[in-house]
Amino acid sequence: MNRLVEIFKYRELLKNLVVTELKLRYRRSVLGFFWTMLNPLLMMTVLAVVFSTIMKFNIKSYSVLLISGLLPWIFFSQAVSLALMSVVSKGSLLKKVYIPKSLIPLSAVLSSLVNFLLALVPLFLLVVLLGKPLTPALLFLPASILFVALFTCGVAFIFSCLNVFFRDFTHMTEVIIQAWFYLSPVIYRTDMVPETYRFAFNWNPMAHIIECFRIPIFDGRLPDLTAVVIAGTSALAMFMFGFSIFLRFEGRFILRV
């Protein structure tokens, strides 16, 4: 708890790290922040065209299904891979001045979160354009975003910590994230999966979290209570677990980065 208070005290630095991260990413790029909005749209277009041609999905509704799953996933995977290298690459800073080390993976997650929030703009444009109704259920989205953000923080803490001690974890992460992508209902929905396998999704917190984000947009209703409870608890649990792992080992970082 003390550590959370300390992070709050350093909020000015956290803000600064996030702004720096974003600034440097888009410095000298003509379109700047538009890339954050353009990227998921382009990715969605490619996938939507491919799947509607090969699998004969209805391209209109599939596009919305796709992008409402892709956005939280892109946020998650981008944040985790950014956080993964963050502690090691900020090593020279950590060796010279004292800052709470947890700020570093946290700033990686928050800068990806800013991108995620910006990408909501093209998402809603698309939803309106494709004729999906805007319903009051959309007001649930802030909670869904909180879930995915907390869960991502937890994973980011653990992965960035592991990478300090084992550099080959970087390569493993790629595989883990890739596998997790296909095992989560990002480019499909759980009801497209044969019934016998469906139980497996119950054990994947990302499945519930993504559904909490998708249902208000795609189905225009509130997600089921069980899904909300599972998503919320697993997100909070992952955050606390990741944070405590990070705190447990951060004292040894300095000699390892």
Added chain:
Amino acid sequence: MSEPLVQLVDVGMRFRLHYEKAFTLKETMINLVKRRNNYSDLWALRGVSLDVREGEAVGIVGRNGSGKSTLLKILARVFEPTEGKCILRGSVSALIELGAGFNAELTGRENVFLNGAIMGLSRAEMERRYDQIVDFAELHDFMDTAVKNYSSGMYARLGFAIATDVDGDILLIDEILGVGDEGFQKKCFARIQQHLDGGKTVLLVSHDPDAIERICHRAVLLHNGKVVFAGSAAETLTRYREILAMERSPS
């Protein structure tokens, strides 16, 4: 009497010297299986106790490798001591390496605010100090240039200006008074003196006996990670010279 501002109690810092550090999972596994202990322990500091009261200026002298910088890094909270306690009753601004918190890609201006944030100051507070910092660093024309294009002198000047403007209760300085030309060095000394006059506390690591004598009331001598002498600045420097002479003359 009030409690000391800085209190080191029996502080020890151990480093593991790995002959070949296992940085990957594979290597760690192999080492675990073979039960290979490929490291030796080095105590950079052991049993160091030191009290510094408010308003004092204390010098730390010693040969290369005697543990001076390690001590300062413990005070700056960069290292956590392996044993013993380090109690700080005040805010610390550390000049361990000038421009330590700089991000090379950012401009001078952006780095001023970044460094302020690292030291826990708000943006408004830094805006108030900004002109003062630029004046001191004499970098008016370069604040919108990325610091990666700075010369090492400019880099150091900006670092010094920020760290000493952001006045913590305790100022830690590690061997950095060789910054800039003579005029700038004079300004640096004046700045440190100003801190002391304002009742701040200074800890200074230096190889330069003049700097220690000018600034410090007292000093400690470190040798092989232990405090071997503590006393007035002049006395400690005499002992330091003795040690240096002893090392040089073949026994």
